Amino acid sequence: MMHRLTDVLVVDRNTADLLVQALDALEALAGRRNQRLAPDIIRVRMELNRFRSTSVDESTGVSDAIDEILSSTSGGWDTRTAARELGISESAVRQLIRKGRLDGYRHGGRWIVSARSVAEYVNERKDRESAGPQRDR
Known part of the structure; x- marks a missing residue:
């Protein structure tokens, strides 16, 4: 429907x-x-x-x-902008796209990363960091 x-x-x-x-x-x-x-x-x-x-x-x-x-938002960033926002390298951004951790697509031989997925990844990372190290019980 x-x-x-x-x-x-x-x-x-x-x-x-x-x-x-x-x-x-x-x-x-x-x-x-x-x-x-x-x-x-x-x-x-x-x-x-x-x-x-x-x-x-x-x-x-x-x-x-x-x-x-x-x-x-359907806006997208190139890997350089996403890397700067995330504080990681461009190759790390591409790796996160390949792993499915960030939404991205190829356009004209370049990766375009969903700005929304970058924001979601930043929030998830903050949540993990604020939770501290996890211990096995």
């Missing part, structure tokens, strides 16, 4: 899963032909992946989920 709000497309989790599978198949086909998906298509897949893994419970409510979608 799909619903359109002004400049926003809302899909249920099953539809998001199907769209991601279709985009993955399209990327595989493009790869076999030595071609790449357009950056906008890669961005759509990144957004679908992120939102299909977002959970909504009764306490959050649909309006909060829609607010989250609407407040999402």
Whole structure:
């Protein structure tokens, strides 16, 4: 099921899963032909992946989920800007993208990193650091 709000497309989790599978198949086909998906298509897949893994419970409510979608930034940074923001090297940023810790896509031979995923990574890192070392019990 799909619903359109002004400049926003809302899909249920099953539809998001199907769209991601279709985009993955399209990327595989493009790869076999030595071609790449357009950056906008890669961005759509990144957004679908992120939102299909977002959970909504009764306490959050649909309006909060829609607010989250609407407040999402689709902006991206190059690896140099992301590295500066994270205080790490550009190669470390690329490694985090490959590991799936940051959302990113290739455009014109360069990596573009989701500004939102950088912010989320910074927050996760702060949470880990404030929790201190974990001990086995």
